[in-house]
Amino acid sequence: MLLLAIETSCDETAAAVVRNGREVLANVISSQVKVHAEYGGVVPEIASRKHLEAIPLVIGEALASAAVSLDEIEGIAVTQGPGLAGALLVGVSVAKAIAFARRLPLIGINHIEGHLAAIFLERPVAFPFLALAVSGGHTHLYRVEGFGRYRPLGQTLDDAAGEAFDKVAKLLGLPYPGGIEIDRLAATGNELAVALPRPLLHDGSCNFSFSGLKTAVLTYLQKHPLSEGAVTINDLCASFQRAVCDVLVAKTFQAAEADGIERVVVAGGVACNSVLRRTMTEMARQRGVELLIPSPLLCSDNAAMIAVPADYYLEQGLRGDFSLDALASWPL
Numbered sequence: 430m431l432l433l434a435i436e437t438s439c440d441e442t443a444a445a446v447v448r449n450g451r452e453v454l455a456n457v458i459s460s461q462v463k464v465h466a467e468y469g470g471v472v473p474e475i476a477s478r479k480h481l482e483a484i485p486l487v488i489g490e491a492l493a494s495a496a497v498s499l500d501e502i503e504g505i506a507v508t509q510g511p512g513l514a515g516a517l518l519v520g521v522s523v524a525k526a527i528a529f530a531r532r533l534p535l536i537g538i539n540h541i542e543g544h545l546a547a548i549f550l551e552r553p554v555a556f557p558f559l560a561l562a563v564s565g566g567h568t569h570l571y572r573v574e575g576f577g578r579y580r581p582l583g584q585t586l587d588d589a590a591g592e593a594f595d596k597v598a599k600l601l602g603l604p605y606p607g608g609i610e611i612d613r614l615a616a617t618g619n620e621l622a623v624a625l626p627r628p629l630l631h632d633g634s635c636n637f638s639f640s641g642l643k644t645a646v647l648t649y650l651q652k653h654p655l656s657e658g659a660v661t662i663n664d665l666c667a668s669f670q671r672a673v674c675d676v677l678v679a680k681t682f683q684a685a686e687a688d689g690i691e692r693v694v695v696a697g698g699v700a701c702n703s704v705l706r707r708t709m710t711e712m713a714r715q716r717g718v719e720l721l722i723p724s725p726l727l728c729s730d731n732a733a734m735i736a737v738p739a740d741y742y743l744e745q746g747l748r749g750d751f752s753l754d755a756l757a758s759w760p761l
């Protein structure tokens with residue numbers, strides 16, 4: 430099917446045209462990051478308003494760059510949740526309006542399911558696989574048996590990994606979103622400079638906890654102001670990033686081993702992180718596990734990833750109706 434997919438769960442207004450859930454004809458992303466950076470984080474009310482302004486343009490641009498007219502579109506896919514309610518509502522309303530006006534089948538997709546499926550836009554992947562979804566709002570491990578068949582193995586008990594990156598960046602006076610800034614500064618820092626905890630590393634569960642790590646950075650800064658010591662902001666970024674990555678990598682491979690899975694997918698915005706990608710790759714090689722991480726553009730929020738499960742469900746005959754509503758919280 431030729432699908433138009435729409436994603437507005439947070440601060441990216443995105444639309445994509447995707448054929449058969451695999452071939453990306455257009456993947457347009459309009460980021461609101463500059464607007465929210467002024468406030469040090471996403472302001473939900475502003476996000477909704479910016480989505481409203483951008484969505485017609487973004488959809489128009491996606492159709493134009495795919496050289497496809499709305500008449501050729503065979504179905505509409507939209508992120509239904511989880512995310513910011515008001516932001517989701519913009520995408521859901523536009524999707525319903527187009528589906529109604531054009532009499533097209535409509536399907537609402539879970540944002541996390543989209544992240545996990547993004548890899549299929551780049552290569553085929555056999556089921557089952559273990560998936561780590563690691564983003565601003567989520568840090569979850571799943572055993573994936575097929576589309577719609579996710580067994581949760583563990584998750585964060587407090588902050589998501591991306592949230593920890595963003596909060597630590599804020600403590601360090603870095604601009605929003607902090608993950609990418611920490612990644613950049615850490616490249617020239619010493620990751621052994623500051624000893625930070627590896628929360629829950631040896632607790633035997635597949636759960637994570639990152640809020641204590643953030644507090645450890647704060648405590649360190651209070652005792653050792655960066656202006657007074659030999660440790661630089663780059664060193665602190667590198668030490669923090671290493672602590673997060675050590676836990677993410679160790680827990681992912683422990684879970685894969687415990688579940689007897691030899692294929693691992695890493696997805697979500699934090700999967701853009703250079704040290705996470707490198708460490709995951711090294712560990713997979715050592716363990717003889719197949720590792721799949723989408724290219725960075727497909728790790729961060731985009732609409733093409735939403736079209737992957739959407740195509741599968743629509744081909745199965747599933748349809749959303751016009752009662753479809755945004756779901757701020759929606760466990761996969």
Ligand code: KG4
Pocket residue numbers: 439563564565566567590591592594595606607608609612697698699700701702703728729730
């Ligand atoms: O998946 P995503 O684009 O949006 C959500 O669904 O949350 O993920 C955004 C998160 C933010 O917390 C951002 O700081 C983080 O991903 N992120 C990174 C990097 N690039 C984005 N974190 C660490 N290193 C990066 N290079």
Ligand code: ZN
Pocket residue numbers: 540544564565697698729730
């Ligand atoms: Zn996301």
